[in-house]
Amino acid sequence: MGRPYGTRKLKAVGKDIVHLEDKEAAKKNISELIEQFYAIMRKHGIKWGTKDEDCGGTTGANFEWTLCKDAFIYRVTSLIEWEMLVNPPEDLMHYDDEKP
Incomplete structure (x- = not known):
C-alpha cells in the first residue's frame, strides 16, 4: 500500500x-497553532507514521510529515520574527539619552 502523498499534495x-x-497566527497560543497544524495534516491526509506489519507497530516521522512540520514551524517562526521587527512596544523602540 502506497503513501497518500505526492508532489501535488x-x-x-x-x-x-x-x-x-x-x-491570526499572532493571536494564537502554542496549543492553538499545533492544532492548526494538525488540521492541515488531517485536511490533506498526511499521517505521522506508517504501520509496520513485521514488528506489529508503527514506524514514525514519515518524510512528508517531517517536511510539513518543519515548513509549519519555519512559517510560524517567521511570523513571530516579523511581528517583533515591525511592531515593538513603544517603550522598547530605542534607548533614550540614558545609558543602559
Whole structure:
C-alpha cells in the first residue's frame, strides 16, 4: 500500500502553511497553532507514521510529515520574527539619552 502523498499534495499543504495569516497566527497560543497544524495534516491526509506489519507497530516521522512540520514551524517562526521587527512596544523602540 502506497503513501497518500505526492508532489501535488505537498504543494497544496505548502500553500495552506504559507497562507497562514500574520495577525491570526499572532493571536494564537502554542496549543492553538499545533492544532492548526494538525488540521492541515488531517485536511490533506498526511499521517505521522506508517504501520509496520513485521514488528506489529508503527514506524514514525514519515518524510512528508517531517517536511510539513518543519515548513509549519519555519512559517510560524517567521511570523513571530516579523511581528517583533515591525511592531515593538513603544517603550522598547530605542534607548533614550540614558545609558543602559
